[in-house]
Amino acid sequence: MVARRRTRLLGVGAAACDHVRMDRVELAVIGGGPAGLMAAEAACLRGVRVALYDGMGSVGRKFLLAGKGGLNLTHGEPFEAFAARYGERRDEVSAWLRHFDADAVRAWARGLGVDTFVGSSGRVFPNDMKAAPLLRGWVRRLHRDGVAFHMHHRWLGWDEDGALRLATPAGERTVHAEAVVLALGGASWPKLGSDAGWVETLAKAGVAVAPLQPSNVGFERRWSEHLSSRYAGAPLKAVVAHWTDRHGRAQARQGECVLSEYGLEGSLIYAIGADLREQIAVQGEALLQLDLAPHRSESALAEALGGPRGKRSIGDWLRQRAGLDKLKCALLFELLDSTARNDPRALAAAIKRLPLRLQRPRPLAEAISSAGGVRLEALNESLMSHARPGLFCAGEMLDWEAPTGGYLLTACFASGLLAGRGAAAWLQGRRDAGDVAATAQARAPG
C-alpha cells in the first residue's frame, strides 16, 4: 500500500508493486461496445489520452452479433417520432440525440467507408448489412488516433485509494484514472461480455440503479402441442394489437409478430413489451387482444360468415369469407370452443379482438436489450455521476429502453459521444482550475 501511494505521488507512468501492476491514465473507458468506442473517439478527438479496457478478448461482440441480423444502425423517421420511441425517457434521450442523431449516425458510418440505405420500413442499414467491416474500420481508426486497447481487463470496482481494479490473465492490475467512462452494457446475452456485474459495485458507490429487466423479448403463453408443433416460427402478419398502457390508456398498434414455441415474439411484441411487462408486474398477467382482420369491420365479418356454409369446413369458410390465413384460423380454433366456432357473431368478435393472456417475459439473458440500469437522475446532463464526480456512464447500462429499429444503437452512440465529450470537458476544467490555482499561488505575496 505504501509503495502504491508513493508511486502515485511520484507520478510514475506504470509500476509494479504489491504484486499489483499500477498505471495512470488520463481517461479510462471501460467497455468496448458501441457506447464505449464512441466515448473513446469523442474524448480522443478533444485531445484526451484514452485507455480502453474490456473484459473480453475483443471489442464489440454484441455489435457483431447485431450484424448477423442485418445491423439496423438507426431509423430514417423524423426527429420527433424518433425521440418518441424512448417512451418515458423521451426528453432525456432527445437531449443526447441533438448531439448525434440518425443523420449523424449515417455520416459517421460514411466516414468509415460504409454507406447506408433506408429500407422500406424506414430502418437504416449498411449497404452490405454487416457489422464487421464497420467495426474493423472503427477500431483501426481509434488505434491510429492513439486509443490504447487493453483486452481481457475486467473491471472489479475501486480500491480504497479510488484506483480502478482490473482482473487480467496476469493477475489484478490497478489503474489510476483522472476520469472514467463506464459503458458496460446491460445484461442480455451475457456470454458476449455484458453480464451486469457492475450493478452492485455502482449501487454501493452511491449511484442509483433501477433493476435490470428484459426488453425486446418474447412473452410466454402456453399453446397446445398441436398448435406449437405445426406453427412455431410462423409469422402473424398484418394484425393490430390492442392493450392497456402503464397509464391505463387503451392503445392499438399494427404490425407483425411470430408465434413461437413458448408464446409470442417479434417486432410488434417488442414495441409494446414495456407496457406488457408492467401489466404483468402489477396484475400477474398481461391481456393482449389481436385483431386478425384489421381492414374489415366486425359487422361485415359477421355478415360474410353468416351465409350458408354447406359442406365446407370452418377452416375453408374462414379463409374464403374472412380472408384469414392458416395460422390465424388455427389460433381461432385453439382459443374458441365449438359453440363459438359455429356462431358467426362470436367468430367475428373473436377475429376482431382475440384475447391472449401473457404470463411472463422470457429471461433477460435471451432478450435483445435490457431496461433499467443507472438512473438518469443520478447523472448530470453530460452523464457524469453526481455521487462520483469524474465518473461518466453511457450506453445500454443507463435506464432507458426502446424497441428494435435502430433506436438502441443510436442512443448508445449518442450517449457515448456525450459521456466522452463530457469527460474531456471535465478534465479540461480541472486543468484550468489547476492553472488558476498555480497562478494564484505564484502571485501570492511572500
Ligand SMILES: Cc1cc2nc3c(=O)[nH]c(=O)nc-3n(C[C@H](O)[C@H](O)[C@H](O)COP(=O)(O)OP(=O)(O)OC[C@H]3O[C@@H](n4cnc5c(N)ncnc54)[C@H](O)[C@@H]3O)c2cc1C
Ligand atoms: C441479437 C441482438 C441483435 C441486436 N440487433 C440490433 C440492431 O440491429 N440494432 C440496434 O440498434 N441494436 C441491436 N441490438 C442491441 C445493441 O447491440 C446493444 O444495445 C448495444 O450493443 C449496446 O451497446 P453498449 O456499448 O451499451 O453495450 P455492449 O455492446 O453490451 O458492450 C459492453 C461492453 O462492456 C464490456 N464489459 C461488461 N462488463 C465489463 C467489466 N466488468 N469489465 C470490463 N468490460 C466489461 C463487455 O465485454 C462489452 O464489450 C441487438 C442486440 C442483440 C443481442
